[in-house]
Amino acid sequence: MNDVLARIRKEASKEKGIDLRVLDMGPVVLEAGAINQAAPYLQECKYTKVVIVADSTTYLIAGQLLEAAIAKSGIAVHVTIIKPNSQGDVIADEASLVQCILDIKSKSAEAVVAVGSGTLHDIARFSAYSTSVPFISVPTAPSVDGFNSKGAPVILRGEKITIQSIGPSAIFADLDILTEAPSALVAAGFGDMLGKFTSLFDWKFGAMVGGEPFSQVVADLTENALLQCVEHVDAIAKRSPEGIRLLTDALLTSGFAMLLFGQSHSASGAEHHLSHYWEMEFLRLERRQILHGAKVGVACAEISALYHRLTKEPLPFLTPVQQEGARKLIGQVPNEVTIRQLLAAVGGPMEPTELGIDEELLERSLREAHHIRPNRYTLLSAYNKECL
Numbered sequence: 001m002n003d004v005l006a007r008i009r010k011e012a013s014k015e016k017g018i019d020l021r022v023l024d025m026g027p028v029v030l031e032a033g034a035i036n037q038a039a040p041y042l043q044e045c046k047y048t049k050v051v052i053v054a055d056s057t058t059y060l061i062a063g064q065l066l067e068a069a070i071a072k073s074g075i076a077v078h079v080t081i082i083k084p085n086s087q088g089d090v091i092a093d094e095a096s097l098v099q100c101i102l103d104i105k106s107k108s109a110e111a112v113v114a115v116g117s118g119t120l121h122d123i124a125r126f127s128a129y130s131t132s133v134p135f136i137s138v139p140t141a142p143s144v145d146g147f148n149s150k151g152a153p154v155i156l157r158g159e160k161i162t163i164q165s166i167g168p169s170a171i172f173a174d175l176d177i178l179t180e181a182p183s184a185l186v187a188a189g190f191g192d193m194l195g196k197f198t199s200l201f202d203w204k205f206g207a208m209v210g211g212e213p214f215s216q217v218v219a220d221l222t223e224n225a226l227l228q229c230v231e232h233v234d235a236i237a238k239r240s241p242e243g244i245r246l247l248t249d250a251l252l253t254s255g256f257a258m259l260l261f262g263q264s265h266s267a268s269g270a271e272h273h274l275s276h277y278w279e280m281e282f283l284r285l286e287r288r289q290i291l292h293g294a295k296v297g298v299a300c301a302e303i304s305a306l307y308h309r310l311t312k313e314p315l316p317f318l319t320p321v322q323q324e325g326a327r328k329l330i331g332q333v334p335n336e337v338t339i340r341q342l343l344a345a346v347g348g349p350m351e352p353t354e355l356g357i358d359e360e361l362l363e364r365s366l367r368e369a370h371h372i373r374p375n376r377y378t379l380l381s382a383y384n385k386e387c388l
Contacts (some may be wrong), residue, residue, distance in 0.1 A: 004028050008221065008256045015217035022259050026136075026170030029146075030248055032241070034174040035062060038138060039069040041170055042111065047077045051109040053100055053124040055090045056081055056138045058116035060175055066100065066115060066138065078107045082123060089289040093155040094123040100127035109133060112167075117185065118292055127153040129165035137168035141181035142189040142248040143293055147171060147382055148255035151264055153276070158283055160276040160372065167259055171252070179244045184291060187348030189247055190236055191297025194342060195271045196226040196254065197333045198303045202269030202378040208325050209318065210377030219256040222266040225250035230342065237346045257295035270370065270380035274299035276358055277369035290355050297343045297354055305336035306366065307379055317386040326379070 005028040012018050026045075029037055042050060050070060054063035059081060070077040080103040084090050100123050104112060112135040114124035121137060121144075128135035129152070137147045146153075148171060151162045200223060206212035229236065229250050235243030254267050264272075277294035282289055311330045315323060334342075340350040349355055352362050367388065370381035 004030055004252050005256070008253065008260070012217055012260050015215060018215065018217065018260055021054075022167075022262075023256065025168065028171045028252070030173045030175070030245065030252065031129055032172075032175045033380070034172040035066060035138060035177065036069070037134065038113070038172045039073045039075070041072060041172075042075055042136070043073045044115075045111070045333040047075055047110045049107055049109050050078075050111045050279060052077060052079045052113045052115055053108055053120055053127070054079060054081060054115040055084070055120060058120060059265050061140050061180075062138060062174070063115045066113065076107075078103060078109070082120065086289050087286060090119055090330040091155055091283075091289065092119050092126070092153065094157075096123050097126055097130075097154065101130055104128070104131045104133065107120060109168075111136060113138060115140060117141045118146050121147055122152045122154060124156055125168075126163060126165050134164065134169040135208065136138075137171040137173075138179055139171070139173050139248070141185035142178050142244055142251055143181070143185040143253035143291065144189060144192050145258075145267055146271055147173075148252055149258045149264065150262075151258070155283065160280050162264070173248055173252070173280065175241055175245055175248075178248055179239055179241050181239075181244075183239065183347050184294070186236065186239055186244070186247065187343070187346040187383050188291040188293030189234070189251055190293070190346045191295075191300070191343060191348050192293035193226055193229045193247070193250055194339060195253065195269075195296040195300045196222050197339070198265060198271045198300050199267055199269035200226075201267070201307065202330050202380075203265040204329050205326060205379050206265070206377035208329075209322050209382065212377050215261050218257045218261045218266050221260075222254055223256075225253040233342060233345050265376070269303075269376075270378045271296055271299040271303045273369040273372045273376075273378070273380065274302065274365050277365040277373050278361065281361060281365075287356070293332055294349050295355060297339070297348055298350065298355055298357075301339040301343070301350065302352065302362065302366070303380065304333055304339055307333065308335055310379065310383060315383070315387070317382055
């Protein structure tokens with residue numbers, strides 16, 4: 001039941017200075033029928049009032065079943081269906097956060113259960129944090145690595161910012177539900193994992209050149225999870241139970257790695273900054289949103305292409321030793337062709353144009369996206385600040 005968490009603890013114990021207490025949590029269940037263990041866990045915790053956070057789709061997929069099970073256990077349960085915006089998207093903006101926070105307070109909830117994928121978890125995580133109650137994770141699709149992170153990416157006044165809040169107190173990832181997730185969501189989860197190629201490069205580069213803090217164990221955990229996905233791309237593409245288990249395991253591992261480090265360096269570099277930039281632009285233009293992992297996968301290919309080109313040139317802000325180090329690091333990142341082929345293998349978008357991102361927006365994002373995380377040292381930020 002807790003194989004994922006036990007493995008993470010074992011690996012993390014190899015590095016001095018890592019606080020394993022951040023992994024002190026309830027069960028992490030990744031198996032068929034896992035959702036059936038959620039209500040008994042809530043009962044064991046002696047909760048008397050809980051709020052389920054879902055949208056109209058995830059409520060039908062898993063929320064309805066969970067609501068009935070919780071009510072049957074004698075716990076008062078209220079379901080908050082997050083309302084979509086005018087474009088029909090459920091987003092983690094002020095309206096969604098206030099809706100959720102007000103429901104938690106009005107129902108005097110003692111815990112929040114997130115039923116859905118990334119955005120619903122962000123809403124539930126921040127709302128639980130704001131009301132000082134724990135939250136429990138019930139993923140409905142293997143689409144992101146943020147189920148078990150502390151960071152809550154939210155939209156405030158049209159700007160995407162990440163607020164450190166809380167991780168889940170337990171996770172119930174039901175393979176029966178996850179294997180039925182739409183192929184686009186599976187491809188998005190795979191795209192989010194592919195983004196680790198460039199995020200790990202940026203992290204190592206930032207540590208080498210910009211003095212960023214670094215953890216070898218956290219980097220290794222993230223890289224092994226990434227390679228696990230690449231090696232089993234065919235099984236993931238077929239949405240076989242084992243393929244979905246491997247993908248979900250990798251996404252959870254990446255999330256636990258972020259928890260251990262306390263920040264998102266291992267899993268979020270320039271490719272995520274491009275993704276966030278595109279998301280904010282679509283919000284500004286009142287366009288429908290694109291799946292996070294779909295954007296990250298395409299952005300990873302674009303950043304890989306840029307980085308492979310830049311590291312072949314003399315960069316004035318690097319010493320000869322740093323330049324050689326950057327060239328060695330980029331050698332560990334597949335080129336854009338390989339990344340696009342991997343995205344195609346799982347049926348995901350490969351090119352910015354498939355996402356509705358034209359050449360002007362792409363070029364602008366490559367110049368400006370680093371401002372989204374001004375305190376994060378990446379090759380993209382260094383190049384823009386020093387050479388443009």
